[in-house]
Amino acid sequence: MPAVTVAVPGPDAVVDVVDVPVVEPGPRQVRVRVEAAPVTATDVSALRGRLPLRPADRYVLGWSLAGVVDAVGADVNDLEPGDPVLAMSDWFETLTGTQASSVVLPRTSVGRRPAALGPAEASVVALNALSAARALDLLDLPVGATLAVTGAAGSVGGFAIELARHRGLDVLAVAREADRAFVERTGATLAVRGTALDALQADGLLDSAVLGAPALAAVRDGGAFVAVTRPATPAPERGIRVTTLAVVSDAAATEALAVLAADGTITPRVAATYPLRDASAAYAEVEGGTGRRGGVVLVP
Ligand SMILES: NC(=O)c1ccc[n+]([C@@H]2O[C@H](COP(=O)([O-])OP(=O)(O)OC[C@H]3O[C@@H](n4cnc5c(N)ncnc54)[C@H](OP(=O)(O)O)[C@@H]3O)[C@@H](O)[C@H]2O)c1
Structure with missing residues (x-):
């Protein structure tokens, strides 16, 4: 089956779509036929050799997916072939990449997907x-506290x-x-x-733009970052x-988030989809530009 891989991560590395064996699910494992798997900023960091990875002959990339259960291993009694699911892979620990046409994951990583939530949208919920x-x-901020978010x-x-x-x-x-309409629709x-960030004086800050130390200025004394x-x-x-x-993966939490996505409480945004065989173009899109809003999703 095809999988998106890199042999030697580094500044000049390229992704290759190669044939890898289909794996049988072991005890407490689930095999998923992948319908969507995003390419994220974290995959680009892995490709470029910016993550401290243990040695491997070749890395299959990808941290999350949505699809349909294909087979279950022993001791999995609550999912069966045909069930729609979404999942995050604990990739850093297991190196089990999701950018492939089939993936075996622990049952504890795989959440049920509501019928109303399509695979591309679900696949971006599962990690992000x-x-x-x-x-x-x-x-851990109390109700009514002020949270600042960079890269919001x-x-x-x-x-x-x-x-x-x-x-x-x-x-x-x-x-x-340019993001005002999206931001204000959420009530933020x-x-x-x-x-200037120091005017914000927030109780807490999530630095999803990876600004680092300069973003501390937005947090009040004794706040959280x-x-x-x-x-x-x-x-x-x-x-502070x-x-x-x-x-880390969590089936129950993922399932709860999928319900919030299906009922419109959170908004999974998909900027582009690419066939899996065009993974290099998808990686170029994620790596290349700023201003993209939503996930870039591979479809096997
Ligand atoms: N530790 C974990 O467990 C974990 C899990 C998931 C993700 N991550 C990391 O989280 C980070 C964000 O991931 P993502 O998928 O959300 O990426 P993303 O969709 O590319 O979002 C990053 C956002 O930051 C904004 N940004 C970039 N540079 C900025 C700057 N100098 N000032 C203000 N805003 C800036 C971007 O805006 P423009 O596009 O307009 O430039 C974009 O909206 C990545 O580094 C990823 O590896 C970590």
């Missing part, structure tokens, strides 16, 4: 909405502002003027990117609690 939800958990119109940031509003937070969304307030990468995690100052997001 879960990341946003986990970031809000780390921030991006994939993680967009879900974060919607989920934060849903949790009763006031949201200052740092994004472009636009803080136009480029204006969540970084999305380790290199962009600033040293704490002024009593600083943590780094490291999302």
Whole structure:
């Protein structure tokens, strides 16, 4: 079956679509026939050799998917072939890439997908909405507190502002003027990117634009800050609690987010879809431009 791979990650690496064996699901595992698998900023970091990966002959890329159950292993009694699902792969730990026509994952990573949620939309929920939800958990702000989000119109940031509003937070969304309609539709307030961050004085900040230390200025003394990468995690100052997001798969949480996506509470945005065989064009789109709004999704 075809899979999107890189042999040696690095600045000049390219993705190759190669044939890899179909794997049988073991105990407590589920095999999914993939209908959609996004290419994310994290995949580009992996391709470019910016993530500390354990050695492998070849890496199959991709962190999330949506599809249909194809086969189940022993001790899986609550999913069966034909069930629509979405899932995040704990790729960093397992190197099980989702950009392939079939993927075997632990049952604990695979959530049911409501019929109303299409595969492309579900595939962007599975990683990015879960990341946003986990970031809000780390921030742990009380109802009525003020959250600032950098990169608020991006994939993680967009879900974060919607989920934060849903949790009763006031949201200052740092994004472009061109993103005003999206931001204001969620009930957040636009803080136009480029204006001074120290005026925000938020109780907490999610730095999904990976600005690092300069974004601390937006947080009041004693507030909370969540970084999305380790290199962009600033040293704490002024009593601010600083943590780094490291999302892990969670079937139940993913399923709950899929329900919120199906009922319109959160908005899965898909900017483009590409056939899996055109993965290099999809990677070029993710890597190439700014201003893209929504996921770039591969369709096997
Ligand atoms: N640690 C984890 O568990 C975890 C999980 C998921 C994602 N991540 C990381 O989270 C980050 C965001 O991912 P994503 O999928 O949301 O990416 P994305 O969709 O590209 O969003 C990034 C956003 O940041 C904005 N931005 C970029 N540079 C900026 C700047 N200098 N000032 C203000 N805004 C800026 C972009 O706006 P423009 O397009 O207009 O420039 C875009 O809206 C990535 O680094 C990814 O690897 C981490």
